[in-house]
Amino acid sequence: xxxxxxxxxxxxVSAIGALPFAVVVIVAATGQQPAPAPAPAIGPPTxxxxxxxxxxxxxxxxxxxxxxxxxxxxxxxxxxxxWLILEPLKVPGQLxxxxxxxxxxxxxxxxxxxxxxxxxxxxxxxxxTLTWRAxxxxxxxxxxxxxxxxxxxxxxxxxxxxxxxxxxxxxxxxVRLAIGSNAAxxxxxNGQEVIGLYxxxxxVIDDGVSPRLTLKKGPNVIRAAIVNAGGATxxxxxFLDGNDAPIIGLVVRLDAAAGATxxx
Amino acid sequence: xxxHPRLAAAALLLLVAPLSxxxxxxxxxxxxxxxxADGRFYVYATGxxxxxxxxDDGWTWRRAGAVMQAVPGGRPGPDVLARGGNxxxxxDIMRVGDRYxxxxxxxxxxxxxxxxxxxxxxxxxxxxxxxxxxAGPVVWSDGVEDSNAIDPGVFxxxxxxxxxxxxxxxxxxxxxxxxDPKTGKRLHPERAPINxxxxxxxxxxxxxxxxxxxxxxxxxCCQGGNSSYxxxxxxxxxxxxxxxxxxxxxxxxxxxxxxxxxSGRHIGPGHFGLLALGExxxxxxxxYESDLDxxxxxxxxxxxxxxxxxxxxxxxxxxxxxxxxxxxxxGTALEMAVQGxxxxxxxxxxxxxxxxxxxxxxxxPGTPPAPRPPIPAQEADQVSANWPGxxxxxxxxxxxxxxxQKWAITPVAGAGGYPGSPYFKITVAGTDRALAATAEAExxxxxxxxxxxxxxxxxxxxxxxxxxxxxxxxxxxxxAMALSAVGSSTPTLAAFRPAGDRERWLxxxx
Numbered sequence: 001x002x003x004x005x006x007x008x009x010x011x012x013v014s015a016i017g018a019l020p021f022a023v024v025v026i027v028a029a030t031g032q033q034p035a036p037a038p039a040p041a042i043g044p045p046t047x048x049x050x051x052x053x054x055x056x057x058x059x060x061x062x063x064x065x066x067x068x069x070x071x072x073x074x075x076x077x078x079x080x081x082x083w084l085i086l087e088p089l090k091v092p093g094q095l096x097x098x099x100x101x102x103x104x105x106x107x108x109x110x111x112x113x114x115x116x117x118x119x120x121x122x123x124x125x126x127x128x129t130l131t132w133r134a135x136x137x138x139x140x141x142x143x144x145x146x147x148x149x150x151x152x153x154x155x156x157x158x159x160x161x162x163x164x165x166x167x168x169x170x171x172x173x174x175v176r177l178a179i180g181s182n183a184a185x186x187x188x189x190n191g192q193e194v195i196g197l198y199x200x201x202x203x204v205i206d207d208g209v210s211p212r213l214t215l216k217k218g219p220n221v222i223r224a225a226i227v228n229a230g231g232a233t234x235x236x237x238x239f240l241d242g243n244d245a246p247i248i249g250l251v252v253r254l255d256a257a258a259g260a261t262x263x264x
Numbered sequence: 265x266x267x268h269p270r271l272a273a274a275a276l277l278l279l280v281a282p283l284s285x286x287x288x289x290x291x292x293x294x295x296x297x298x299x300x301a302d303g304r305f306y307v308y309a310t311g312x313x314x315x316x317x318x319x320d321d322g323w324t325w326r327r328a329g330a331v332m333q334a335v336p337g338g339r340p341g342p343d344v345l346a347r348g349g350n351x352x353x354x355x356d357i358m359r360v361g362d363r364y365x366x367x368x369x370x371x372x373x374x375x376x377x378x379x380x381x382x383x384x385x386x387x388x389x390x391x392x393x394x395x396x397x398x399a400g401p402v403v404w405s406d407g408v409e410d411s412n413a414i415d416p417g418v419f420x421x422x423x424x425x426x427x428x429x430x431x432x433x434x435x436x437x438x439x440x441x442x443x444d445p446k447t448g449k450r451l452h453p454e455r456a457p458i459n460x461x462x463x464x465x466x467x468x469x470x471x472x473x474x475x476x477x478x479x480x481x482x483x484x485c486c487q488g489g490n491s492s493y494x495x496x497x498x499x500x501x502x503x504x505x506x507x508x509x510x511x512x513x514x515x516x517x518x519x520x521x522x523x524x525x526x527s528g529r530h531i532g533p534g535h536f537g538l539l540a541l542g543e544x545x546x547x548x549x550x551x552y553e554s555d556l557d558x559x560x561x562x563x564x565x566x567x568x569x570x571x572x573x574x575x576x577x578x579x580x581x582x583x584x585x586x587x588x589x590x591x592x593x594x595g596t597a598l599e600m601a602v603q604g605x606x607x608x609x610x611x612x613x614x615x616x617x618x619x620x621x622x623x624x625x626x627x628x629p630g631t632p633p634a635p636r637p638p639i640p641a642q643e644a645d646q647v648s649a650n651w652p653g654x655x656x657x658x659x660x661x662x663x664x665x666x667x668x669q670k671w672a673i674t675p676v677a678g679a680g681g682y683p684g685s686p687y688f689k690i691t692v693a694g695t696d697r698a699l700a701a702t703a704e705a706e707x708x709x710x711x712x713x714x715x716x717x718x719x720x721x722x723x724x725x726x727x728x729x730x731x732x733x734x735x736x737x738x739x740x741x742x743x744a745m746a747l748s749a750v751g752s753s754t755p756t757l758a759a760f761r762p763a764g765d766r767e768r769w770l771x772x773x774x
Contacts, residue, residue: 098603178750178751206750206751207753207754208752208753209750209754211704211706212706240750244750244758244766
C-alpha cells in the first residue's frame with residue numbers, strides 16, 4: 001500500500017514555516033504550473049543560517065535556487081540542473097539492495113513513475129505532508145542536504161524523490177543515463193528502471209550508468225529515489241553518448257510532459 | 265665464445281609437439297619475427313630448408329613445409345653458398361611494400377658465413393603466387409674478420425622509413441648496415457658496417473618514443489637445460505648507436521640490461537621479435553632453449569611486451585588462478601551483482617577484546633587478552649545461499665575480499681586462442697557461474713559455463729601492465745569489444761580505446 005497520496009484534487013496552500021522564507025504554493029486542479037512564488041526556502045548560494053524557530057525554514061539553501069525561466073539547458077559538462085524534489089520522507093535508512101528496492105516499491109504507485117508533479121504540489125505520506133519543490137542547482141550536483149536543511153527537514157534516514165523532464169530535440173538511441181548519488185538510489189527513465197546503486201556511498205560522477213537507451217523525441221521523464229542514512233546527501237545526473245562522452249545542451253522543461261503523459 | 269650445432273638440435277625439436285605454452289607444433293629454434301599476413305601468423309626458424317610455421321590465431325601452430333621448397337634449386341643461391349655455406353638458420357622477415365624480404369643465415373665453417381635474402385609476394389604456401397626468389401647475399405664474414413654473419417634482424421625506422429639490418433654472433437661484433445628498401449640489399453655496400461655490440465647474437469632493433477633499442481641474446485645456446493641464453497638490451501637516440509644499458513655501459517663493451525631470463529618452466533630465452541598487434545597492443549616472440557613441460561625441447565613463445573621507465577619489459581601471459589579484476593579507470597572491482605556479506609561477519613571493534621572477552625579468568629592483572637583467531641577467506645559456498653539461481657547482473661564495487669568479487673580465470677582447452685594465450689573462462693571462484701557478453705553488448709553472469717563464444721575471454725596484457733579483456737564473440741555483433749568501465753559502478757562492453765583507461769583492467773591476486 002502506498003503511503004503517498006496525490007493531492008491534486010484541491011488547491012493547497014503550503015505554508016512552510018515563518019516568513020520571510022515561507023513558500024506559498026497554490027496548485028490548481030487543472031495542473032497548471034503555479035506562478036513563481038516569492039521568497040522560497042531555497043535561494044542563492046549562501047551559508048545556511050541557524051534556525052530561530054523550531055521547524056522554521058533555515059534557508060536560503062546554498063547552491064539551490066528557484067527556477068526563473070521556462071527551460072534550463074544542461075551545464076557545460078552535461079549535468080541536468082533543474083529538478084523537482086519532494087521534501088524528505090522519513091524512512092528506516094537501510095541501504096542494502098533488498099531494503100532500498102522494498103522501500104521504493106512501497107513508497108510509490110507504479111503509475112506515478114512517469115508522472116511529473118507540479119512545483120508546490122502537496123502529497124501526504126502517512127501523517128506527513130510533503131511538498132514538491134522545483135530547484136535549479138548552481139553546481140553539477142543537487143545538494144539534498146542543503147535542500148532539506150534549508151527547509152528544516154530531516155537529512156538522515158530519509159528518502160528523496162526527484163523528477164525532471166528532458167525535452168529531447170530528436171530520437172537519440174544508444175545513450176546512457178549516468179548518475180552519482182549519496183547514498184543509495186534507484187532511477188527510472190520513462191517508467192523503466194535503469195539504474196540501482198546501493199549501500200552507503202558518496203556521489204561520484206558517472207557512478208551508476210544505465211544500459212544503452214533511447215531518448216524519445218520530446219519529453220522524457222527521469223525519476224529517482226535517493227535514500228540517505230546520515231550525513232551529506234546529494235546526486236548528479238547527465239546523459240552520455242555512444243562514446244561515453246557527456247551530451248551537452250539537453251534542455252530540461254519541467255512542463256514538457258504535460259498532456260503527453262496521463263497522470264495517475 | 266663458440267657456436268653450436270644448432271641444426272642438429274633444431275631437427276630434434278621439430279618432431280615433438282606436447283601441450284602447454286603455445287599449442288600445436290611450437291617446437292622450433294631461432295624463430296624469426298612473427299609476421300601477420302592475410303589473417304594468419306607466420307614464423308620461420310632454423311632447420312633444413314628453413315622450416316615454416318603458420319597459425320590461424322597465434323595460439324595453435326602447425327608446420328607449413330620449408331621455405332627452400334619454394335626456392336629455385338631448393339637451397340641458397342650460388343653466391344650465398346660461395347660466401348657462406350649450405351645451412352639455413354635463424355631467419356628474419358619483414359614486409360616492405362608489396363613484397364616480403366626474408367633474410368636467413370647461411371653459415372659455412374663459422375665464422376665464415378653469409379646472410380642471404382629471399383623475396384616473395386605471399387606467405388601462403390597454397391597461393392599460386394607462392395615462391396621465393398634468391399636475391400643473393402646481403403652481408404658476409406670471411407672467417408677471419410671480427411664478425412660471424414648470421415642471425416639477421418631487420419628493422420624499419422618509423423621516423424624516416426629507412427631499413428636496417430643487424431647481424432652477428434659472438435665472434436667479433438654485432439654489426440649494423442643500412443638496406444635499400446627497393447632491393448632489400450645494402451644501400452651503401454662501399455661503407456664499412458657499424459659495430460654496435462659484442463658478446464651476443466640474435467640482434468634486432470625496435471623503436472619507441474625517440475629511442476632506438478638494440479636487443480640481443482647473451483649466454484650459451486643449444487644445450488637444452490644447460491643453456492644460459494638471456495635477452496639483453498641497450499638504447500640510443502640514434503639508429504647507429506652507441507647503445508647504452510641502464511648503467512650507461514656501451515653494448516660494445518659488453519653492456520646490456522636484462523630483458524628476459526629463465527623463469528618458471530622455461531630455460532634460456534633468446535631471439536626477440538616484436539609483434540605489434542595494433543591499438544597499442546604489443547607482444548614479443550622468442551624461443552626457450554628448454555621447455556620443461558615439453559621434455560626440454562626448444563619452443564616458440566609469444567608474451568606481452570610492457571614498457572616501464574623508458575625500457576621494454578618482458579610480460580608474462582596470464583595463468584590460471586583466482587583474481588580480483590579491477591578497473592584502471594575507477595579503481596572499483598568487477599563483481600556479480602548480489603548483496604555482499606562482510607568477510608568475517610558483522611562489525612567488529614577496532615581493537616582490544618570484544619565485550620566479555622578480556623584476560624583469562626584468574627589471570628594476573630595486566631595479562632593481555634587472548635589474540636583473536638584469524639578470519640578465513642570468504643568462499644562462495646559460505647555466502648551463496650541467497651544468490652539468485654539464474655543469471656545475475658554484473659557491476660563494479662569497492663573490493664572488499666568478498667566471494668562475488670573473486671574470479672577464477674581458467675584456460676579452456678580446444679577453444680582456440682590468440683597470440684600467446686588460449687581463451688579463458690571467467691567464473692565466480694568456487695562456482696561455475698560464468699561471465700558472459702549479452703546481445704545488448706552488456707554483461708551478465710550465467711548460472712553455468714557452457715562454452716559459447718560469449719563466455720570465452722581473450723586477456724591481453726597491455727604495454728602499461730594493465731589488461732584488456734575481450735569476449736570471443738558478442739551475440740549478434742561482428743564488432744570486437746572489450747570489457748569497459750563506463751562508470752564507477754558500471755561495466756559494459758565497448759570498442760577498445762587505447763588512449764584511455766576505460767578498457768584497462770588490473771588483474772590482481774586476491
